[in-house]
Amino acid sequence: MPPWLRRAVASTFTALGYQLRRTRQLRWGDDAWHDQQKLLDASPVTAICDVGANVGDTVHRYRTLFPAATIDAFEPFPDVHRALAARFAGDARVRTHQCAVADRAGTRRLYVNDAHVTNSLLPLNPAAASWAGASAEHLDRTLDVPVVTLDEFCARRGLRHLDVLKLDIQGGEGQALEGAAGLLGSGAIRLVYLEILFAPLYRGQAGFCDVSRILQQHGYELFGLYNLEYAAEGLGWGDAIFRVRPS
Secondary structure (H helix, E strand, O other), X not given: OXXXXXXXXXXXXXXXXXXXXXXXXXXXXXXXXXXXXXXXXXXXXXXXXXXXXXXXXXXXXXXXXXXOOEEEEEOOOHHHHHHHHHHOOOOOOEEEEOOEEOOOOEEEEEEOOOOHHHOEOOOEOHHHOOOOOOOOOOXXXXXXXEEEOHHHHHHHHOOOOEEEEXXXXXXXXXXXXXXXXXXXXXXXXXXXXXXXXXXXXXXXXXXXHHHHHHHHHOOEEEEEEEEEEEEOOEEEEEEEEEEEOOO
């Protein structure tokens, strides 16, 4: 297409409220889902744990990317778990579990916030509550929930490996990784995709450096950072992919 015609077409679309732009093939680092699929394409993906599944949006993405995989999805808040379970009730490859994941099994206090995506086993930092998309007015609402560790859960289920461990549990990622020390130490988890916090949103949270240290101790390396969120205060949070360090 000659330049003058390209400009004319672009102007027409702009007048109609659309933007015309050239599409390109995704490159490494452009998209976390694309990168996970490419990193895992050497062998079939059969087992995924989605910790902090909420209503199942990431479960749906993994079902699309890896249709042969069985997904164990964890969501401790009862109302949200009901929505998650109902969404995948007809899918035999999705198993939902109403429990939290941490470093010790038992019962823990879940802090229930106005925005259920910010619920956590850790209390919100009141000074950062609005930045986290929550209100600081009702920080005393809690609910006792069952807790499992990934090492114990996988042992009971006979899961000897995981292709993907996804974690989005609002500052509790470090505790969940500590509870998966056996799996991580043996390299039984091929890829870890997790939310990372830079801002102090929760009391006692594991920040990026904490998560990176735990995973590096077990032979994992950072592959990429994605979806970084900023505010006037600075860098807040994002997502990261870690993989087993190549030998």
